Amino acid sequence: MRYLSTRGHAESQAFCDILLGGLAPDGGLYLPEIYPQVSAAELAEWRELPYHALALRVLQKFIDDIPACDLKTLVDRTYTAQTYRWCRAGRDAGDITPLTTLAPGFHLLELSNGPTLAFKDMAMQLLGNLFEYVLDKRHETINILGATSGDTGSAAEYAMRGKRGVRVFMLSPHGKMSAFQRAQMYSLADANIFNIAITAMFDDCQDIVKAVSNDAAFKARYKIGAVNSINWARVAAQVVYYFKGYFEASKSNDQHVDFCVPSGNFGNICAGHIARMMGLPIGRLVLATNENDVLDEFFRTGVYRPRSTAETCVTSSPSMDISKASNFERFVFDLVGRDADVVRELWKEVDAGRSFDLSKTPYFAKLPQYGFVSGRSTHADRLATIRDVWQKYGTMIDTHTADAVKVAREHVDARTPMVVLETAQPVKFAETIQEALGRDPMRPAELEGIENLPQRVAVMPADAEAVKAFVVRHCG
Ligand SMILES: *Cc1c(COP(=O)(O)O)cnc(C)c1O
Secondary structure, three states: OOEEEOOOOOOOEOHHHHHOOOOOOOOOOEEEOOOOOOOHHHHHHHOOOOHHHHHHHHHHOOOOOOOHHHHHHHHHHHOOOOOOOOOOOOOOOOOOOOEEEEEOOEEEEEOOOOOOOEOHHHHHHHHHHHHHHHHHHHOOOEEEEEEOOOHHHHHHHHHHOOOOOEEEEEEEEOOOOOHHHHHHHHOOOOOOEEEEEEOOOHHHHHHHHHHHHHOHHHHHHOOEEOOOOOOHHHHHHHHHHHHHHHHHHOOOOOOOEEEEEEOOOOHHHHHHHHHHHOOOOEEEEEEEEOOOOHHHHHHHHOEEOOOOOOOOOOOOOHHHOOOOOOOHHHHHHHHOOOOHHHHHHHHHHHHOOOOEEOOOOHHHHOHHHHOEEEEEOOHHHHHHHHHHHHHHHOOOOOHHHHHHHHHHHOOOEOOEOEEEEEOEOHHHHHHHHHHHHOOOOOOOHHHOOHHHOOOOOEEEOOOHHHHHHHHHHOOO
8 A cells, every 4th residue: 555645746655654754745645545445245244343353454454564463463452441441331341432322323432431531542552552663673763742732642642651762742831731631641750751831822832843843954863753633644543443433333234324523633534534435334424613613614615714823712622623624635635536736726825824715616516425514513502512411311421522412413314323423531621511510520530639640841931942952952
């Protein structure tokens, strides 16, 4: 399997060569040259597999430059009941992404049972093991530099902690994350994890990462890498749970299943699009946004208008607070018939801070054939949905999942099962749960009191040079 860039200029690459990088050299995103297909016989065999075995089958379609026995070891080590142990009570221990049925034909797929209680663990834990394996083979090291407003940073740190050849330098906005999120990250004692709290906003953290990465000499000398949501391996790992969710929610492989996905950077739902392109019988992909509705606007109108920083608001589903969606280019590449020239022209506009409008093009007319529909949710909707799901079904959901449940309900079709992806556990967003339910969310016993553990974090001003100096000091 070779990978090409959505902007058409880069040489095609093998999986391991794009694993450690981010963007293609031409500024595009990597995608498989052709989507691997699943046969009816494969679907029949895969239906009964436990998660780790299913993951191997799916990932083998995308990864042909790691020997099968090595890949099996990495995948088996990643998807264990021990790592994904925070399933709600009473589950079969091997079932790491259980399906909860709320009402007939309406389900939640739990993806937040990993170490940081958000779905990002599903892919990031695999990335940690893949990085260690490939770096070891190549006798290389990497210094991951990232910015986080919460979920991504902790998922990256828990995936990379203790990994040979990897250091993580994670910037977060000082005092802007919840006490629980701070405790999750800053209490890690591993020698290869470095937390840096920047006395500014998340966007300033991101700007520092960009500034450091744009210093080509520094980047090469200190082997600066990233694990952000455009990383292809993360998208590939996420394809697996669409298969799992499909099998859980259907009785036979001639049925269709709809999925609803709370979306920010379009990474999660992009994996659903790819599963559908591989031949998994997904009916519709329902995209849910919060008040930051750039994607909902596109799927309704054909206009993609990235927002300014001033227009982007902080919401109670903060992991979906985006001004533009970094993985969206992957879908548009398919939508325009994989014409890299068209993508390049469109992103010339986006990169200059402008919008593009496909509404009067034949591409927009093709949207339904990709199954996409969309909707948006607000703070009031989240509160009402969390309350309703709690009162009706006794299930507590987090704010992001609530956005998806709200939008999914607007799109249910009585003949097709709907699977809502549950992307985080409520304990991560306790304030809003309090506001909705007047009670605290439950938390896994092992995480009781993590706010009281000693914390390790360097506080710094928003200054790229200071961050570079810190990296240099800690690279030995
Ligand atoms: C990251 C995240 C999302 C958004 O996922 P994308 O892949 O960026 O679309 C939704 N919910 C939670 C809890 C997240 O952490």
